[in-house]
Amino acid sequence: MEPLKKFSASSVGPVLIVIEALDESGISETQRNLLRILTGKLKDKGLPQITELPSNFRILVTSRPDHDIDKQFEGACHILRLSMDEIPAAVAERDICAFVSDKLEGLSRFGDKEFANLAAKADGLFEWARLACEYIKEDLPGVNARSCFETVITRDPGKWTDKLYDMYQLILSDILPRDRYRDDEYQEALAGFRSVMGQILSMAEPLPFDSLTALRDCFPSHNKDYKVDIMQYMGALLSGTSGSPIPVRPLHASFQEFLTEKSSSGDFFVEVSKAQQCDLAFASLQVMENCLRFNICDLKSSYLPNSGDPELPQRVKTSISPHLSYSCRYLAAHVSASDFDSELANTIKLFDDDERLLFWIEALGLLNAIRGAIIVLPLIAQWLKVSTWLPDNVG
Incomplete structure (x- = not known):
């Protein structure tokens, strides 16, 4: 705050800080602290208030209508609250039409009429429009963009609230088409999908594709055979599916809600269970067993504090992989969230x-x-x- 106060509006110009998806801003403690800063409720600690920012600063916060967030913002006179529901439908449709025309630019036999039809079908839901564009552009054997467009435009999911879930069903049904499998093969493919997605949804922190694979390779034998390859076909639904350093996570919170709601997801239902927590605990222990070593970052002297080695942060990045870092930091979270397991207890011992x-x-x-x-x-x-019991060699 002190350095910022020294900047004049004339020399710096307007500054906009954007906080996207406040409702997904981490664990409850993180979100609570961020809300206290935004609402200016730090007076009890004698700290500078957000209202003391220079007049050329503005903060734009987006969030789904979360009750706790809305309640915190009540009575904060420096906060202007606006609901997306208040945006005229015509304005939202115009913006979605511009978005769709940009995403589908270059596709043959697509023009203003098709763009306008898709925008109208979106019914104000940008996420539906994004999913529809990804589906239409998807390069699947024997399927062309025009037939995908017709499929999307003629579907009738019923209530507008079911539109996203209907699109998730459509995309996943193309990734795992039931009519191309024997019954036993289809059930096996579904088991692999549920296992991989269960791992992703059970993670305390999202990891990149390669790190997820490394962690899964350390799962107990009954689950490690299910590979994460299926994620490569889920670019419309997950980030980081191309093997990049970007963490793998649902692109929209509603996809996780869809997967964990059995009445909506049907065959694609994913139960986030204590068994998955146990698998992650086993995997974390195995990763630590395989990767930890003495003086892992090659410290030159035990007498020198970490802060005294300017090259140490870079060596930490290169010497401690993301999956090892995750395992070290979240072992306890997965152990405590698991049901008691004697094999896991012995591994911990x-x-x-x-x-x-x-x-x-x-x-x-x-x-x-x-x-x-x-x-x-x-x-x-x-x-x-x-x-109620512990083996003699555990405890």
Whole structure:
């Protein structure tokens, strides 16, 4: 705040800060702290208030209509609240038409009429328009863009609230077409889809494609055979599917809601279960077993604090992979969210008795997450106590 106050509006000009999807801004504690900053409720700590920003600063926040967020914003006189429902339908349709014409530019036999029909069909839902464009452009064997357009434009999902779910059904049915499989093959393909998507939805933090694969390779044998390859066909629904460093996650929160709502998703229903948490706990332990080593970032002296090594942040990035970093930081979260499992308990016991326990603590320090070690051990101890019995070699 202090440096910002020194800038004059005339020398800097208008500054716009955009916070996209506040309702998806991480765990509840993160969101709560961000809301306290935005609403100017830091007076009790004697901290600078957001209302003290120079007059040339503006903050634009977007969010779905979350009750907790709306309640926090009530009474904040420096906040102007607007609802997307208040935007005239004609304005939204015009904008969607411009979006569609840009996305489908270059496709033969597509023009203003088709763009206008798609925009009208979207009924004000930009996400539906995006999905429709992705579906129409999708390069599937024996399917052309025109037939995809006709499929989209003639579908009748019923209520407008079902439009997105209907589009998800359409896209997933093309990825896993039932009529191209024998019944047993189809059920096996669905099991693989549910396992992979269950992993993605159960993650405490999204990881890139390669890291998800590395973590899955460490799953217990009954699940590791399901490969993440299916994600390569889900670019319309997930980010990061091309193997880039971008984390893999649903592009829209409604896709996760669709998958976890059985009445809507049908065959594509994904249950986020304690068994998946157990698989992730096993995988995290296995990744740590395989990848942790003494002095993993090649520190030259144990007498020099981490802050005294200017090259250390880069070495941390190159020496500690994203899946190893994830495993070190979120092991406890997955263990405590699992039902008691004697095999997992024995694996934890072996890890605790091994020198890698010390390597893990060192890695947490390098990741600036040493506080996690203080939290982890009591959580795991509490998890172990949920069973009425413990083998003699566990405890």
